[in-house]
Amino acid sequence: MSKSFAAWVVDKATDKSDAANGGGVRELTTDDLPPVDGPSVLIEVECSSLNYKDALACQGHPGVVNRFPHVPGIDCAGRVLESDSASFAPDDPVLVTGYDLGAARWGGYSGLVRVPADWPVSIKDRLSPAQAMAYGTAGFTAAQCVMAVQRCVEPGRGDVLVTGATGGVGVYAVAILAKLGYRVVAVTGKPAQADTLRGLGAAEVVGRDVLEGESDAPLLSERWAAAVDTVGGAPLATLVRSIRHRGVVAACGLVAGAELPLTVYPFILRGVTLAGVDSAKCPREPRLEVWRRLSGPWRVDLPQELVDTVTLDELPDAVARILSGRHVGRTLVRPTSEAALR
Structure with a gap:
């Protein structure tokens, strides 16, 4: 019927x-x-x-x-x-x-x-349906980003930066990384949410200007052990040039732009990994593992x-x-x- x-x-x-x-x-x-x-x-x-x-x-x-x-x-x-x-x-x-x-x-x-x-x-x-959807694609993506960080960087190696930290992916990335023992630095353009981010486990909350700069040098001072980037564009390029030796950036967004003005130097001189994270086409077995961890x-x-x-x-x-x-x-x-x- x-x-x-x-x-x-x-x-x-x-x-x-x-x-x-x-x-x-x-x-x-x-x-x-x-x-x-x-x-x-x-x-x-x-x-x-x-x-x-x-x-x-x-x-x-x-x-x-x-x-x-x-x-x-x-x-x-x-x-x-x-x-x-x-x-x-x-x-x-x-x-x-x-x-x-x-x-x-x-x-x-x-x-x-x-x-x-x-x-x-x-x-x-x-999980209840509401709990599952509180995660949704955002939590699923954040968990994959954390897994990419884990593969390259252990807790204690340095700060892990999370951009777009008040967004859906960002809040889960901050909380999961902190739960696993990483020192998380949250980037946000919403300073009024700083206490909320600290409540999720961020050790430090900074503004977007931390990734702004006019230098077009192929490498910048090593600052971050790893990062989860949800915005793309110029901030991601600055981030990659600032990652420490053998660090990693898990990238999953493009709200700041799809262009990536970079050279190969961060990859061949510092061994930086740029790990792209997709969610829609994630194979079933890794998909089930992500949900096992999230639940x-x-x-x-x-x-x-x-x-x-x-x-x-x-x-x-x-x-x-x-x-x-x-x-x-x-x-x-x-x-x-x-x-x-x-």
Whole structure:
């Protein structure tokens, strides 16, 4: 029997000034869900989350969305309604992050989602849907960044810098690194959040100017043992030139730009590692290991002030905040709508 539900549907591309106004809440049924080639799982979504990529998708950004209509949401968590796979049964709690969810395939800003059967990860007896989405792609990415740091640098070798420290990836990177014994220096343009970052474990909080400078020298003074960079661009280039011998930078973002003005000198003279971290296409076995750590030894429960929750009706304001740089921490998205119920 067909079942109806609310979803945020994007019908056209807009510019940044329009926030999420290229779409709106719509009532859909299971008949509207795009089909899946091969075995699939139908999930009743309890919770999704808001990431920068989601904000772009809400505008129909061509770098994320290539066809309309589209439902954003690169994360979701809930319970299985129907399954073609022996790995999942009805009522099993699961999460999905990455792959093509919310990009090439309709995503989590929807009461129901249908995905290939090899996408979900079981969270039974480990995380609630809300806890899973407090992590979402942001926590999943942060954990991969920490793993990249661990491979090259042990705690005690020096300071580990985290840029964009009040963002979703940043807050988890700070907390997990501190939990593992690293001395964390958090970079933020929001000085009012300094106490919050220290509460997460940052030993020091500095402004963005720590990575600003006019020197175009191929190498700068060695300052950081390692770093997690969420911004890219010129700050990342400065960071790489400032990393100590045999240090590492785990890079996962580009809000400061996609260009990287560097020479090879940091790599061939200091043995610096630039470790790119992707999340969408992470293979299944490493993916399961990341979630094992996040739900176990690396578990971090963010303070209440760093997690807020919005409904689909409130999504445009949340998208505007993240696109304007005013967003802090994590925003959960409940795929419910008062408008759709009226």
